[in-house]
Amino acid sequence: MDTPPKTVTQIGTPISKLKVENSPVFNFINSLSPIKPVKSIPIAQTFGSLSFSSPPSVFTSPHAASHKGSRFKSHNNSSKDESASNAELASIGEEVEVEEASIEIEPSTQIIKNDCITATTPKVVNDGSCKDGEMDLQKMCDHNVKPKSKTPDWGSLFSDSELLIYGSPNDSEAYRCFLQRQSNSETRLSGGKKLTLEPVSNSNEPESSDALHRGVRRRCLDFEIPGKNKQTSGESSSRCVVRNIGLHLNAIAMSSKDSNVANEYSFSGNIKSSALVELNQSSPKKKRRKSEQAGDGESSCKRCNCKKSKCLKLYCECFAAGVYCIEPCSCIDCFNKPIHEDTVLATRKQIESRNPLAFAPKVIRNSDSIMEVGDDATKTPASARHKRGCNCKKSNCLKKYCECYQSGVGCSINCRCEGCKNAFGRKDGSSFVAMDIEHDDETAKPQHHAELFNSVPIPPSTPMPLRQPLAQLPISSNNVLLTQQSQHFHGASLYKYQSFWKQDMSLLSHSRIETITEERAEDTENLIQSPITTNINAVSPNSKRVSVSHLDSSESSPWRRNSGRKLLLSIPTFPSLTPHH
DNA sequence: GAGTTTGAAACT
DNA sequence: CAGTTTCAAACTC
Incomplete structure (x- = not known):
């Protein structure tokens, strides 16, 4: 200089x-x-x-x-x-x-x-x-x-x-x-x-x-x-x-x-930069697919494409997830924006009054204290289950039309689906593993596997935990709280009111970071070995979890522990502890 | 990219 | 609660 x-x-x-x-x-x-x-x-x-x-x-x-x-x-x-x-x-x-x-x-x-x-x-x-x-x-x-x-x-x-x-x-x-x-x-x-x-x-x-x-x-x-x-x-x-x-x-x-x-x-914001814009200019569909590929069907950063709902109904993924719509969204007449915060909150309230769990995570894990699903849920390796269950009639729960499948969880007794063939677990209790084998013989559809590991974002490389943050959070027996946690971040802002629990979640957050980190790293490793194995591990109740106390405090932020990540991974399993223990 | 299919959400 | 309609995502071509 x-x-x-x-x-x-x-x-x-x-x-x-x-x-x-x-x-x-x-x-x-x-x-x-x-x-x-x-x-x-x-x-x-x-x-x-x-x-x-x-x-x-x-x-x-x-x-x-x-x-x-x-x-x-x-x-x-x-x-x-x-x-x-x-x-x-x-x-x-x-x-x-x-x-x-x-x-x-x-x-x-x-x-x-x-x-x-x-x-x-x-x-x-x-x-x-x-x-x-x-x-x-x-x-x-x-x-x-x-x-x-x-x-x-x-x-x-x-x-x-x-x-x-x-x-x-x-x-x-x-x-x-x-x-x-x-x-x-x-x-x-x-x-x-x-x-x-x-x-x-x-x-x-x-x-x-x-x-x-x-x-x-x-x-x-x-x-x-x-x-x-x-x-x-x-x-x-x-x-x-x-x-x-x-x-x-x-x-x-x-x-x-x-x-x-x-x-x-x-680039998710309103980027005017031409270069950036170009990257994002792809159609909503493409965008969506990209995000899916990125690893998360249900909860990843989402962008809606609402045309009539004004993004004020659960049809809108952004709204349902508790986040504002942002630039990448292709919605029309969108009201799900900070400018209309009052409207958004009012609408949300209204919906919640109708269904208190409307914004609650759709997928829950039985490994946690949440047992709302059914006992059957515990029968499968993948303890996670869709809370309300699906109602599929034609997709056989093999496509993302099925919320269970989309969430990467098996169908449960709560499902009213017909001809369930959910690869993550059938309604009748078939486990994912079993299903996997079955499909090999039964359907003999390579495509099926391809679909599972490609089309379905999570299974392949992303452990379930990543996909189901809320459900996985050890805390929540409190649905209200979970509700606020909603599904995704989205590059958009979470509703302001959601911050109330942030403080309480701070410790947990730390633990989550670490957990995610571990799982992710593990996932990466497993992926090399066997995608299926990875899936199982990810979903398994035994999947590693880190208690808050373990991570707690200053104990070096997750970042610092980075170097130690591998060591942690070597540990077979962590007991599933709730943060409050 | 347009059109179709699908099932959740919303409505009656 | 059940049936119908609306909606937007998922999917197909």
Whole structure:
């Protein structure tokens, strides 16, 4: 970074020029001038690759200005003892930050933060990259981040972000989406991940859902930018990430399947970037299929295609899942948006009044204390069962029309299906394994297997747990709570009111993260060996579970344990414990 | 991409 | 509660 002395002079010692001009006005102007020069500086070139949506805003936004002061201070402090070059860097960093500040408009909700956190990060990363050559990237990242924090909690950025992300009711879902994004691009994601989380997570309580929504968009957009710049600054960004979430998640995310979705979700906001748009432009169907392939039929990041329901009925997957519709959705006259929060909540209430369990997880696991299904459910390896059961007449429970099949669970006594041939377990109690064998002989349909492991998202590579976050959560005997947990994260925001349980779930969230991580890793390994085996394990009540106490606390965040993951995997089984034990 | 099939959700 | 209609996803061509 060879910065023209000229600029440096201006930034570093604007006053020196004042000698020539003693006019108070001149003084004032000069004192302000440093910003502009910086922009045009070579440094700007470094960011050149970045396509900031609105560079000018940096200077026009009052918001930015307000932040500027404090940030400037912090920077000064950090660069205080450094040489002129460092000072320059500091000033540069300041510039960047200011810009960010101007961009950050809304107080986003926790959820959203989780969701799109990555968006903001890129900037930071860029920042780092800019200075990268001369400064420790990690420091840079941290340095930049701190100033941004709008709340005093920044100190616990990562821990908080973790909670937010995984603490969501949809742990698995949210987590998956999160992973998917991560998987999109190791370098880019990792880089963005860490940084993004912080700024976002710290934001204050969301006052406006709309704002929140906007926040998502923006973040996504920002997030995108980094990706584009990956070539220039990718390295630095990745480095930033590695230390924390990035590495851990990346490892997990490596499990391929999610990569597709990752792409989608990473751009899920209202991304105007042409490049991004192109990626997402595929038809709703394609999108859906992508997400399915990514690993989750029922609960993965979903996008609806509602035309008449206004996304205010359970027909709408987004609504049913408790999330707002977002850009990727192809719905018409959608009311399932933060703007119509009141309507959404009212409608939801109405539906719940009609059926209190309407938003409860459809699939439950008997291994947990939830035994709502039937005794029969415990007869099969896959203890998970659809709560209400299906009512299939023609699909033989072999297609995704069947909710049981779609959820990757066997039919149960609760099902009223006809000619059930559910590969995950028949209504009559046939186990998945048995069925599998049977099909080999009976139907002798290679397609069937193909369908199971390809068309059905979960079975192949994704353990059941991932698909059925709610049901799996050890907690919930409380359906109400579960209801709030709803199914997916979706890159969209969870309804604001859902955050109430977040705190209570925080510990659990940690455990879930780890559990998922383990399972996922395990899954990856098993997949290589035998898909079927994997499925069984995934569904089995014996599938590994981690008690809250086990994970609890500071005990190193899941991230840190990353390295220890394999060790955990070696453990055959964990007793199924409830978090409250 | 358009059209068909399917079964859940909603309605009566 | 049962029957019918509506709806959107899943599926097929």
